[in-house]
Amino acid sequence: MSAAADTAARSLEHWSEAGRAEMEAFYALATEDYRQLALAADWPALLGGRARPGWRLLDVACGSGKFPTALLRYADLGALPPVTYDLLDPSTFSIAEARSHLAPPFTPGRELAVTLQDLPPDAGAYEVVWATHALYALPPAELAAAADRFVAAIAPGGLGVVAQATARSHYLAFYDAFRAGVHDATPYTSAEQVRDALRAAGADVREQRITYTTGTTDRVVAEGFLQRCAFDDTVSLAEMEAAPVLGDYLAGCRDADGAYSFDHEVLLLWL
Numbered sequence: 612m613s614a615a616a617d618t619a620a621r622s623l624e625h626w627s628e629a630g631r632a633e634m635e636a637f638y639a640l641a642t643e644d645y646r647q648l649a650l651a652a653d654w655p656a657l658l659g660g661r662a663r664p665g666w667r668l669l670d671v672a673c674g675s676g677k678f679p680t681a682l683l684r685y686a687d688l689g690a691l692p693p694v695t696y697d698l699l700d701p702s703t704f705s706i707a708e709a710r711s712h713l714a715p716p717f718t719p720g721r722e723l724a725v726t727l728q729d730l731p732p733d734a735g736a737y738e739v740v741w742a743t744h745a746l747y748a749l750p751p752a753e754l755a756a757a758a759d760r761f762v763a764a765i766a767p768g769g770l771g772v773v774a775q776a777t778a779r780s781h782y783l784a785f786y787d788a789f790r791a792g793v794h795d796a797t798p799y800t801s802a803e804q805v806r807d808a809l810r811a812a813g814a815d816v817r818e819q820r821i822t823y824t825t826g827t828t829d830r831v832v833a834e835g836f837l838q839r840c841a842f843d844d845t846v847s848l849a850e851m852e853a854a855p856v857l858g859d860y861l862a863g864c865r866d867a868d869g870a871y872s873f874d875h876e877v878l879l880l881w882l
């Protein structure tokens with residue numbers, strides 16, 4: 612597939628065994644996204660309030676399981692009863708990766724190899740449904756259908772959570788600059804768009820904003836991270852820095868010594 616393939620297709624191509632090294636380079640910095648989420652709420656209390664015999668959780672766009680991994684590390688889930696943990700992702704590579712990282716109280720359940728927008732409306736009712744840094748490559752034109760499916764999957768009294776970066780946050784701002792300066796593509800979907808779509812789907816949505824920075828002085832780490840941010844490992848860091856628009860954006864992320872720092876602003880959307 613050419614580097615100019617559109618966003619959703621490049622996402623699916625890169626969430627694969629062939630993309631493993633690039634994924635691991637990305638998480639040298641992006642693991643922090645999930646630590647921030649794990650520390651942003653009282654997860655044992657939130658989850659404990661939904662726990663009941665036979666309860667189920669749906670992880671939408673499960674990726675490689677970094678969020679449950681962070682919860683297991685930073686939140687004390689020891690008092691929770693086992694919960695059946697269903698994994699949804701169009702990438703079977705992602706599902707296998709996430710599944711391999713589940714540990715009690717998360718008990719591996721069904722594998723749903725579909726996009727959120729293609730989740731059958733009768734897929735079931737879950738006590739907990741979450742999507743963490745998950746919906747960027749979802750085409751904006753398909754967001755309304757995806758939001759309907761997300762809301763429909765939450766059982767009465769259940770908890771829905773979406774964590775997504777805002778339009779001004781690094782992932783979105785970087786990709787806008789990449790599209791303008793390297794090659795055009797469908798933009799990433801922002802937290803604001805997801806929030807509005809969930810409300811249009813009838814959900815009562817409360818938002819919580821978190822901000823933090825990630826960074827590195829290592830150009831190899833910065834290059835791997837940024838290539839994954841664009842799902843494009845054909846463009847070097849030097850080429851990105853020399854590109855129109857993108858070069859300006861990256862100059863704003865660099866200090867006088869060349870160290871990179873990326874600004875993140877994330878909405879936690881509570882349903």
Ligand SMILES: C[S@@+](CC[C@H](N)C(=O)[O-])C[C@H]1O[C@@H](n2cnc3c(N)ncnc32)[C@H](O)[C@@H]1O
Pocket residue numbers: 622623626671672673674675676677678679699700701702705725726727728742743744745746748749750
């Ligand atoms: C950054 S990862 C999500 C990270 C994950 N929440 C975690 O805890 O590690 C993004 C995932 O979204 C999936 N994805 C892309 N488009 C999707 C869609 N329309 N519906 C559901 N999943 C999608 C990708 O295949 C990829 O596995």
